[in-house]
Amino acid sequence: MKKIVIKNKIALLFAIVFGMVSCSDDFLSPEPTEYATSEQINDLTSQGGTTVVTLVNSLVAGAYNAMITFQGRHDAFGEMSTGFAGDLMTEDVAVNYAHQFIYDYQIDNNAAAYARPLNTWNYLYSVVGKCNEVIAMIPPTTEDAALKGVLGEALALRAYAYLTLAQRFQQTYVGNEDKPCVPLTLTTNDVEETIGTRATVKQIYDKLLADLETSVGLLNGYKRANKTRIDKNVAAGIYARALMVVEDWAKAAQYANIARSGYSLMTQAEVKIDGFNDIANKEWLWGADITGETTTMFGSFFAHVCSYDVGYGESTFMPKMIDAQLYSKFGTNDARKAQFKNPSASVNINSTVVEENAPSYCNFKFKKVDGWLADYVYMRASEMYLIEAEALARQGGKDAEAYAVMKAFMDNRDPDWSANHSTVTPEEVFLQKRLELWAEGHIFYDYLRLKKGVNRDYTGNNHLEKKVIPAGSWKFIYQLPQGEIDNNVELTENDQNPLQ
DSSP states (O other): OOOOOOHHHHHHHHHHHHHHSOTTOGGGOOOSSSSOOHHHHHHHHHHOOHHHHHHHHHHHHHHHHHTTOOOSBTTBOSHHHHHHHHHTTSSSEEOSSOOTTHHHHTTOOOSTTSHHHHHHHHHHHHHHHHHHHHHHHSOTTOOOHHHHHHHHHHHHHHHHHHHHHHHHSSOOSTTOTTSBOOOBOOOTTSSSOOBOSOOBHHHHHHHHHHHHHHHHHHTTTOOOSSTTSOOHHHHHHHHHHHHHHTTOHHHHHHHHHHHHTTOOOOOHHHHHHOOSOOTTOTTEEEEEOOOTTTOOTTSSHHHHHOTTSSSTTOTTTSOOEEOHHHHTTSOTTOGGGGGBOOTTSOOOTTOSSHHHHSOTTBBOSSOOOTTTOOOEEEEEHHHHHHHHHHHHHTSTTOHHHHHHHHHHHHTTTOTTHHHHOSSOOHHHHHHHHHHHSTTSSOHHHHHHHTTOOEEOOSTTOOOSSOOEEOTTOGGGSOOOOHHHHHHOTTOOGGGSOOOO
């Protein structure tokens, strides 16, 4: 990767600021050079004020926009395509027909020359680069409340990108701490220096964990404009996810609890009918508010997962289904069963009703919004309950606390669960995460973290691709894009991941 150069961009932005404020302000008078100096930038941002806050807000908005940007392919549109590609590499999502994500579903889309590694790399490093623009402009010692908030957002979002990069381009943290991961591109406001070659897994995690802890502090008391932005709860949620990977159970439970603080769960009645398409949902901590200006229509998440609309996922074309074995794990009265076609229900191919002409196990979870305006979910309170429960269950002496958290969650999903369980195990939590977060783009990372293999070749399976792949296979890990190897002077072919 070519190192991100921010000097030219900062110079342009600095010039914009001068055009936005009075020329009589002495502290804004530039030196007669082509670029603004770092001293000028620091002086400007340390002053605070609405103009500077507007500027850095516009920059961080660019990072959020990168998460929903169409990348030229109908299977590449930022965050949701990256997460969905991962979920298709597990046992949990079944298909019965070739589709845009077919190579991901075949667990055969990881080679250096393929589009998926390149699109994933480009999307995530675009987020890193845009966050670096913000981080470079705001002195880490600023006392301006608004600037502290935006800096906290940028640090958390950059850490989010690195957490995904680390998991997609190298094996999971535990046991691989000293393995080569990805380049670590930073700014002059970071204590650490940029590593243009592959930083180690530990170096990447050390940095993102430190940034997330800083971010939570900076965002304390910060009021975000809306749920499309990161606040303290969201930063704590990202931190909890990362802490689970490094197996810091105590802190993971602590920060998952912080993340869900102030949020309530959908009731059993609500979860049966929710469309998982509205950022106003009381469970959603963070998401994307899709509008007429930002919709990517056929190249969008809902085009692939919604069985109710014209698109790649419609019930009579290429529907996305839950794995049959996973479906069988629902309790008899679990509210979430309503999100999928009951296999005992007959199929009427002549019906105009989606539920009737859909194949067994077809998902009804993700429902259409007219005009392709269904919103995207990045984080829900339910996930934080499950992280907290697992993290507590993995600590000695916290069994009662783990059960209490799990019961509070399951009481809103399956009325019979607590009658059948007096304790909770990490495996039970993993199962409930698979059922709860189906196709939301998260469970693949648990497969990696927990070192789970994939077995779709069992009696009664409903998979087109009957794969059996052991845990730790390089099939699950992307090679670095070939263009990165060719253009980054600090990398050679010897730095490439194995290909299986």
